[in-house]
Amino acid sequence: VDFDSDDAWEDKLRGFDLVIALSIVNWLRNKNRFLSFLGEHAEVLYEGHDSLDVEFSRLRRAGFKKIELIMLTERYRPIFLGSKDP
Numbered sequence: 001v002d003f004d005s006d007d008a009w010e011d012k013l014r015g016f017d018l019v020i021a022l023s024i025v026n027w028l029r030n031k032n033r034f035l036s037f038l039g040e041h042a043e044v045l046y047e048g049h050d051s052l053d054v055e056f057s058r059l060r061r062a063g064f065k066k067i068e069l070i071m072l073t074e075r076y077r078p079i080f081l082g083s084k085d086p
Helices: 007-013 031-038 052-061
Strands: 018-022 043-047 066-072 079-084
Touching: 007 018, 018 031, 031 052, 043 052, 052 066
Parallel strands: 018 043
Antiparallel strands: 043 079, 066 079
């Protein structure tokens, strides 16, 4: 899926309990659109490129209440599990 396209790709991908988004947001022109899409789901497994604080804030703004740092990758990128339930 081209997440930078003007197409309504969100409509095709809605309705799942868990979204896995590994190393995506860094490469997008419209980060907020994608983060808003993530926020429509109950849980997300998310890999970011920015600092822990920046990525944590992004997930919090997307509506995730419980955000756990799962690990740091070999490139020191954070991987979080975010969920709507506290």
